[in-house]
Amino acid sequence: MTTTSTTSTAGLDRIDLAIIEVLRHEGRISYQKLSERVHLTPRPCLERVRKLEQRGFIRGYSAVVDEQLIAPGMSLRVMVALSNQSGRAAQRAFETCMRECAQVTECHLVSGAFDYSLRMHCRDMNHYLQVTEQWLNDPALYIDKLVSHPELTSIKSAIGPPARPNPL
Known part of the structure; x- marks a missing residue:
């Protein structure tokens, strides 16, 4: 898998950033829907999310509570x-x-x-x-x-x- 030319200083490409942005607002989204939103198939999308979690970019998930x-x-x-x-x-x-x-x-x-x-x-x-x-x-x-x-x-x-x- 190759990364695009738009790599940030943290080593994230545009797809990683898109995944983070979607999860920031919709932490309970299914991998199927997430993969569609970021234009990947579900398996590579899941692998990217797991790598982002392992590398500490995604530290956890929470609920917005009143x-x-x-x-x-x-x-x-x-x-x-x-x-x-x-x-x-x-x-x-x-x-x-x-x-x-x-x-x-x-x-x-x-x-x-x-x-x-x-x-x-x-x-x-x-x-x-x-x-x-x-x-x-x-x-x-x-x-x-x-x-x-x-x-x-x-x-x-x-x-x-x-x-x-x-x-x-």
Whole structure:
């Protein structure tokens, strides 16, 4: 099997990129339908998907869940700044705390005035205050500042990074 001349820096050709794009939005699509969408026969399509999984380009599959139906409450975006003298040990302690905190659904290291961007889901504002007060009172975390932005409604919600233009 030869690859096309449009190979990305990650070693993916246009068919691999097309497979990833379809699976990004339709993870439960059958291999038959996927192969038709990317213009391959089912067997080579299945082999490509397995290779993409083995190479780590596809890390898993998930369902888009309506969190408000499962666990009513409030979602917040929270920006966190650690103190200047916190050091790497405090950063590791903070990241461990975020991984273990059930209310934190996303945690990203960012650049700029803040160090981390979080997405949290809490029962209500009092619950949010209880969780963040514990963090602020933990000297090992070196939190200097928390700024929260409650989410009022979702206008557009994406799964994964923005879609690439269709390579086919």
